[in-house]
Amino acid sequence: MIDPDAYCRELEAYLCRKNDGHLIRIVGPAFERVLGWAAQGVPVKVAEAGIDRCFQRYYRKGPRRRPVRIEFCEADVLDAFDEWRRAVGISVVAADPEGGPLVEEPAAAPARPRRSLRSHLDALMARLTLLRGSDNVSGVHDAALDRAIRALDPLRQQAEQARGAERQAVVQRLEVIGADLLCAMAEALPAPERESLAAEAARELEPFRARMPVDAYRQAREAAVARLVRLRYGLPDFSF
Secondary structure (H helix, E strand, O other): OOOHHHHHHHHHHHHHHHOOOOOOOOOOHHHHHHHHHHHHOOOHHHHHHHHHHHHHHHHHOOOOOOOOOHHHHHHHHHHHHHHHHHHHOOOEEEEOOOOOOEEEEOOOOOOOOOOOHHHHHHHHHHHHHHHHOOOOOOHHHHHHHHHHHHHHHHHHHHHHHOOHHHHHHHHHHHHHHHHHHHHHHHHOOOHHHHHHHHHHHHHHHHHHHOOOOHHHHHHHHHHHHHHHHHHHHOOOOOOO
């Protein structure tokens, strides 16, 4: 399980770095709030991603006026946690409405922006083309990115008129292309980095492992590793 004191110290240090070295102690109500994140099993890296979102929004409003407190980041942290749970297939643990024991409930489906399948494909191709020329990937990944872009191109035309089963076939093909790209990018990582990502995925899932069946845990761990690989390279989410 998550060590709550170490969890708070790590987030306090991260918040200090985001605040340009200005230390805001996590004490009192703020400490209780962060303990609540730990009790829910919010991974440290996911909480840090939520803090990043809070700071990005703060910077968009103009020059910073004062250090950001951890309490102001809570909504972003919980949003990032919801996205992480959906990505790895973790359900919600909730109390039985009649006062019974804790039960597992499926995580709610994410709300997606209303855009067409063609627009989604265009955005994917633009992102992959931009990524191919970035510093996030080296030349060894160019072939994998090229294959994905070439595979996506014919789907754009199909997506214009596809309906029903034909449209579903395009969506399924899209998922296969995304999975193949992730696999190729993961295999290109040095072995120590792959092992490091696998260890990080296991740490993220540790608070949930005791109540997960073996197969569910294996699938969640694979999904967690895939998510970390996607973040490592800045790959887009292919799911529609």
